[in-house]
Amino acid sequence: MAPAVNIPALFGSDVFNEATMASRLDSKTFDAWKQCIENGTSLPLDVANEIAVAMKQWAIEKGATHYTHWFQPMTGITAEKHDCFITPADDGTVIMEFSGKELVRGEPDASSFPSGGLRATFEARGYTAWDPTSFAFVRDGSLYIPTCFFSYTGEALDKKTPLLRSIDEVSREAVRILRLFGDQETHRVIPCVGAEQEYFLLPKDLYAQREDLRLTGRTLFGAQPPKGQELDDHYFGTIRGRVSRFMQDLDEQLWRLGVLSKTKHNEAAPCQHELAPIYTAANNACDTNQLMMQVMKKCAAKHSLVCLLHEKPFAGVNGSGKHNNWSLSTDSGKNLFSPGQTPAQNARFLLFLTAFIHGIDEYQEFLRCSIAGAGNDHRLGANEAPPAIVSIFLGDELTAVVESIIHSTNYEGPCKSLMRIGVDVLPPIPKDTTDRNRTSPLAFTGNKFEFRMVGSSQSIAGPNIVLNTIMAEILARYADELEKATDFEDALHSLICRSLTAHERIIFNGNGYAKQWEEEAARRGLSNRKSTPESLSAYTMPKNIALFKKHGIFTENEFHARYEIYLEAYCKIINIEARTSVDMALRQILPAATAYCAALTHGIVDKSAVGLSCKAETALAQKLSCAADKLLEACEALETMLGNVPADKQTAAEYYHNTVCAQMAALRSYADTLEKYTDKKYWPYPTYSDLLYY
Ligand code: ADP
Ligand code: MG
Numbered sequence: 001m002a003p004a005v006n007i008p009a010l011f012g013s014d015v016f017n018e019a020t021m022a023s024r025l026d027s028k029t030f031d032a033w034k035q036c037i038e039n040g041t042s043l044p045l046d047v048a049n050e051i052a053v054a055m056k057q058w059a060i061e062k063g064a065t066h067y068t069h070w071f072q073p074m075t076g077i078t079a080e081k082h083d084c085f086i087t088p089a090d091d092g093t094v095i096m097e098f099s100g101k102e103l104v105r106g107e108p109d110a111s112s113f114p115s116g117g118l119r120a121t122f123e124a125r126g127y128t129a130w131d132p133t134s135f136a137f138v139r140d141g142s143l144y145i146p147t148c149f150f151s152y153t154g155e156a157l158d159k160k161t162p163l164l165r166s167i168d169e170v171s172r173e174a175v176r177i178l179r180l181f182g183d184q185e186t187h188r189v190i191p192c193v194g195a196e197q198e199y200f201l202l203p204k205d206l207y208a209q210r211e212d213l214r215l216t217g218r219t220l221f222g223a224q225p226p227k228g229q230e231l232d233d234h235y236f237g238t239i240r241g242r243v244s245r246f247m248q249d250l251d252e253q254l255w256r257l258g259v260l261s262k263t264k265h266n267e268a269a270p271c272q273h274e275l276a277p278i279y280t281a282a283n284n285a286c287d288t289n290q291l292m293m294q295v296m297k298k299c300a301a302k303h304s305l306v307c308l309l310h311e312k313p314f315a316g317v318n319g320s321g322k323h324n325n326w327s328l329s330t331d332s333g334k335n336l337f338s339p340g341q342t343p344a345q346n347a348r349f350l351l352f353l354t355a356f357i358h359g360i361d362e363y364q365e366f367l368r369c370s371i372a373g374a375g376n377d378h379r380l381g382a383n384e385a386p387p388a389i390v391s392i393f394l395g396d397e398l399t400a401v402v403e404s405i406i407h408s409t410n411y412e413g414p415c416k417s418l419m420r421i422g423v424d425v426l427p428p429i430p431k432d433t434t435d436r437n438r439t440s441p442l443a444f445t446g447n448k449f450e451f452r453m454v455g456s457s458q459s460i461a462g463p464n465i466v467l468n469t470i471m472a473e474i475l476a477r478y479a480d481e482l483e484k485a486t487d488f489e490d491a492l493h494s495l496i497c498r499s500l501t502a503h504e505r506i507i508f509n510g511n512g513y514a515k516q517w518e519e520e521a522a523r524r525g526l527s528n529r530k531s532t533p534e535s536l537s538a539y540t541m542p543k544n545i546a547l548f549k550k551h552g553i554f555t556e557n558e559f560h561a562r563y564e565i566y567l568e569a570y571c572k573i574i575n576i577e578a579r580t581s582v583d584m585a586l587r588q589i590l591p592a593a594t595a596y597c598a599a600l601t602h603g604i605v606d607k608s609a610v611g612l613s614c615k616a617e618t619a620l621a622q623k624l625s626c627a628a629d630k631l632l633e634a635c636e637a638l639e640t641m642l643g644n645v646p647a648d649k650q651t652a653a654e655y656y657h658n659t660v661c662a663q664m665a666a667l668r669s670y671a672d673t674l675e676k677y678t679d680k681k682y683w684p685y686p687t688y689s690d691l692l693y694y
Contacts, residue, residue, distance in 0.1 A: 005252060012258035014062060016055055016136045016143075024054040037133055038188075040168065048100030048130075055136060056085060056098035059143035066142040067098060069106035069128040071149040072159045073113040074565045076459045078290050079149075081108045082142050103145060104130045114568070116561025118155045126150065126157050131164065134287050137257055146287055155558050159461035160286070162553045166468035167191055167282055169551045173475035174328060174336065174352075180482050181348050186330040191468050192448075194279030195289045196263075198320035198456050199296060200271050200308040201243055203694050206686045207306040211588070215580045216573075217310035217457075218375070220664070221589070223672040224316050225689040235268045243273065246303040250275070253295050259288050269318040270692040279325055279448075282468070286461045289322075293457075311455040312378035314688060319379040320456035326467050327448035328352065338447040347492060350405075354496045355478060356449065357392060359470035360442065361503035363547065364390040365527045367470070368453070369538035370462040372566065374573040376455035377532050377657075386441030386452050388535075389521045389528045391508035393440035399509060406501050439512035469553050532570045533653035539563035567649040574656040578642055581664050582635050585671055588684040590628060593674040596682040597624040623677050631670040638663045 012019075022030055029050040036043050043051075059067070066082040073079050087097040106128035113126065128147035136145045149158035156162055167190070174189035207213050212220040229235075239247065247264050254261040260278035267274050275296075277288060293309055300307035312319040328336040336352045339345075360367060368390050371380075381388040394402065403409070437443055441453045454463055478495060485491030505524040510517060521528060529535040538544055539559065548554040554562070600621045604614040641660055646652050675683060 007255055010252065011255045014138045014256045015258040016058055016138075017258060018135075020058065021051075021054075024058055025050060029054075033132065043104065043130075043132055045100050045104075048104045050100070052098050052100045052103040055103065055143065056096065059136075059138050060085070060096060062138040064138045064141055064143045067102070068142050068144055069108065069130075069147040070144045071108075071128050071147045072286075072290065072459065072461065073149055073157060074116070074159070074562070075114060075569075076159075076457070078294070079108070079113065080142075080144070081106075106147065108149075113149075113157065114565045115151065115157055116564040116568075118151050118153075118157060118557060118561045125152060127152070131160060131283070133164075133283055135258065139257065155555065155561075159459050159465075160283070162465050162558075163283060163286060163461045163468075165553045166465045166472070166551070169472035169553065170328070170468040170475070173472045173479060176479040176483070177351065177475050178330070178348075180479065180488065181344065183330075185332065186334075188331040189336065190329050190331065191282040191464065192279050192327050192329050192335075193282045193285035193460065193464055194277060194325040194448075195285060195454075195460050196274055196276040196323040196325070197289065197292060197296075198267055198272060198274045198322065200269070200310075200313050200320065201246065201273060201300060201305045202271060202308060202691055204301065204304045204306050206691055206694060210685045210691075211584055212580055213306075213308070213313070216577050217308060218313045218577075219315070219688070219691075220577060220581045221584065221668055221671045221675070222315065222688045222691075223675045225687070225692060227689075227693070229269050229317060232268070234266050234270050234272070237266045239264075239266055239273075242303065242305070246300060246305055247273070247275075249303065250296060250299045253299060254292060257291060257295070259292055259295075261292075267318065267320075269314070271694075272318060272320065279327075282326075282464050286459065286464065289460050309457040311373075311375035311457060312382075314692065315378075317688075317692065319382070321379060321452060322454040322456050322458065322460060324451040324454045324460050324463055325445070325448045326451060326464065328471070335447050337444075337449070350401075350496055351478065351492065352475075353398075353444075354499045355471060355474040357506060358499045358503045359474040360390060360392060361506035362474075363466070363470045363544065364506065365529065365535075365538040365541060366544045366547075367451075367463065367466050368527065368529055369535045370466045371453045371455060371458060372529075372532040372535035372570075373455055373458060374532060374570050374577075375457055376453075377530075379455065380453060381530055386439065387512050387517065387528075388530045389512070389518070389526050390441055390453075390506070391512065391521070391526065392449075392506050393437045393443040393509055394507055395437075395444060396509065398444065399507060402500050402504065402507065405497055406504060408497075437509060437512075440508070441512065465553060469547060469551055472551055473547055531657045533567070533650065533657050536563060536566050536570070536653070537650065539566075564649060567653045570653050571645070571649070571656050574660055575642065575645075578638055578660050578664055581667055582638055584685075585631055585635050585667060589671050589674060590631060592682045592684045593624050593628050593631075593678050596678045597621050597628070599679075599682075600624070620677055624674060627670045627673040627677070631667065631674065634663065634667040634670055638667055 021033065029047055032047040033043065033051060066084050068080040068082045070078055070080050085096040085098050086094040089095050107125055108128060109125065126149050128149050131146045131148055134146035136143055148161045150156050150161060170191055171189045175186055178186050210219065212218065251261050260280065261275060262278045263276040265274055266272070275292065277292070279285065280288065296307045309320065311321070330336065337349065339349045368388065380386065443450045443452070451463060451467070454460060481495060482488065482491055505526065508517070518528065539562065545556060545559055548559055549556055600617045604617050604621065607614050641663055646655050675687065
């Protein structure tokens with residue numbers, strides 16, 4: 001039996017967290033740090049110096065020799081550059097040094113990170129600045145310091161900076177609303193996020209044999225195996241030994257790093273699993289999710305496995321997403337999306353709910369855009385994940401409440417009454433008892449919204465920036481209106497009624513996978529942007545530019561830079577996939593198929609010489625030759641296409657989607673036909689059966 005794990009002792013043991021700070025810093029320094037966190041002010045250098053000394057000492061005791069400013073560039077993953085603590089002393093020896101300046105600010109040579117034109121070549125440097133609201137930690141011999149990353153002129157080059165800005169915005173506007181409800185105690189409202197992470201695990205040796213997996217993270221070829229996921233025998237099934245040992249190891253590593261890893265289970269597809277942490281403040285949740293993805297990959301390697309975070313590693317098998325559970329909490333822990341006990345709490349709940357519905361409807365294109373990416377295109381709308389149409393599932397009870405407000409009709413709830421948001425007469429809102437709707441992209445699940453369109457490999461910063469900002473915007477508008485009102489209850493009722501009427505179209509409780517929903521959504525005027533290039537054009541819509549500028553989340557420059565970066569990333573990914581397809585087709589698939597075909601024809605010659613029937617061999621050789629011819633033609637056509645990519649970025653991205661991806665699909669179909677008819681001994685890489693049922 002494995003030795004017992006003492007989780008409370010293990011948890012956060014590699015994190016320079018509040019408890020460690022309290023025990024390692026003198027109380028003056030600790031209080032100064034705490035003040036900065038609470039007021040959002042920057043840290044005086046003398047305080048930073050004190051913290052740096054304590055942090056270094058602690059890190060060295062944990063085995064660290066280096067420190068790194070850990071940041072989240074626009075690539076969607078994290079970056080780090082490690083510096084050793086050593087400083088030469090006069091006598092030829094070294095001492096271990098780390099100053100407040102080094103803690104607070106860094107200058108990685110960052111000229112190779114995507115900047116979308118934000119950094120001129122003469123000022124290629126990027127700067128990093130410590131985010132003191134996120135704890136430092138020790139991993140693999142280095143002290144990791146979570147940081148923001150920005151250019152010489154102060155423009156954000158990362159995902160953390162705008163996230164922090166959006167967190168402040170939604171907090172300020174939500175507090176304004178709470179004041180109107182008579183809440184004088186709340187000083188901050190915090191977006192809370194729990195991200196459920198899906199992933200695939202494959203044996204390393206099989207993975208290594210597939211160039212497509214190694215270069216693109218997904219299979220570009222592969223005939224469907226005789227068995228898929230139709231028996232539903234993997235979902236929540238018993239976890240096999242090797243995977244179970246990986247998960248246990250992973251949990252322990254995550255707990256050490258202060259990640260609240262809570263739930264693990266097998267997912268719908270063979271080899272697919274999920275890990276869910278307990279939700280935390282959005283900033284921490286984003287850092288944690290990045291950390292989780294990295295630790296997963298590294299830990300898998302230790303167990304001779306490979307962790308695939310791609311949204312669609314296998315055609316015909318479920319893809320991987322990340323359910324982003326989002327809510328707003330006050331600094332005293334009150335969830336603003338919890339229907340309350342009293343009419344006043346319910347009125348507040350309804351206001352926040354209405355603002356959410358309003359914001360999502362008004363900015364649906366940009367929410368969709370925030371999770372656009374080459375990998376996610378295979379999921380959205382592909383009959384497994386939510387469709388590309390943004391809609392909100394509220395459940396029957398809450399929808400009935402909304403209906404009765406809009407139509408001033410009787411609400412047939414537990415106590416039949418008119419829904420009038422005079423704070424005194426609002427009936428209790430029942431807890432949601434309807435079935436979970438798994439096909440909804442954005443579901444209200446009792447006291448939080450579950451945004452299910454996020455791709456498994458994506459940073460959750462993007463969608464949370466959008467959720468926070470649109471909420472801030474609508475709450476600001478509501479606060480402007482309500483602060484002026486002479487009769488608060490009247491004004492509240494008419495505001496809620498008016499907004500719900502205007503934005504009811506975004507509510508949909510039915511089957512999101514059904515064809516009829518697409519038609520119905522079109523009638524409602526909802527946007528349905530199926531591809532990344534189409535979705536990214538939301539960056540050019542004036543209302544979106546205005547929104548992010550108004551709230552100081554992005555300058556117009558920063559906003560435009562992101563548009564360019566994502567278009568370019570999309571083009572590059574498809575380009576790599578296309579070139580990998582051609583490479584595998586020409587150098588692996590064709591040689592295998594033709595070698596087998598040659599063996600068949602030799603056999604035919606030999607058999608005919610002694611007068612035997614060669615019907616099967618001839619038919620097979622015929623099929624193989626035919627598919628091989630087509631495959632070669634398809635490769636040549638694809639190569640020609642890759643030579644003719646338009647210069648304009650938006651047009652290029654559309655070209656990659658409409659022309660290159662379509663040709664890759666054609667090429668694949670011939671390759672998969674060849675796989676079906678070629679002797680397994682000749683086939684150059686593991687098939688879907690080999691990979692999924694190892
Ligand atoms: P479900 O069964 O709907 O998936 P769970 O309770 O298992 O719900 O939670 C799923 C994820 O949602 C977990 O990461 C959990 O911590 C997170 N979560 C729960 N409550 C909240 C909340 N108020 N705000 C944000 N995330 C939450
Ligand atoms: Mg869930």
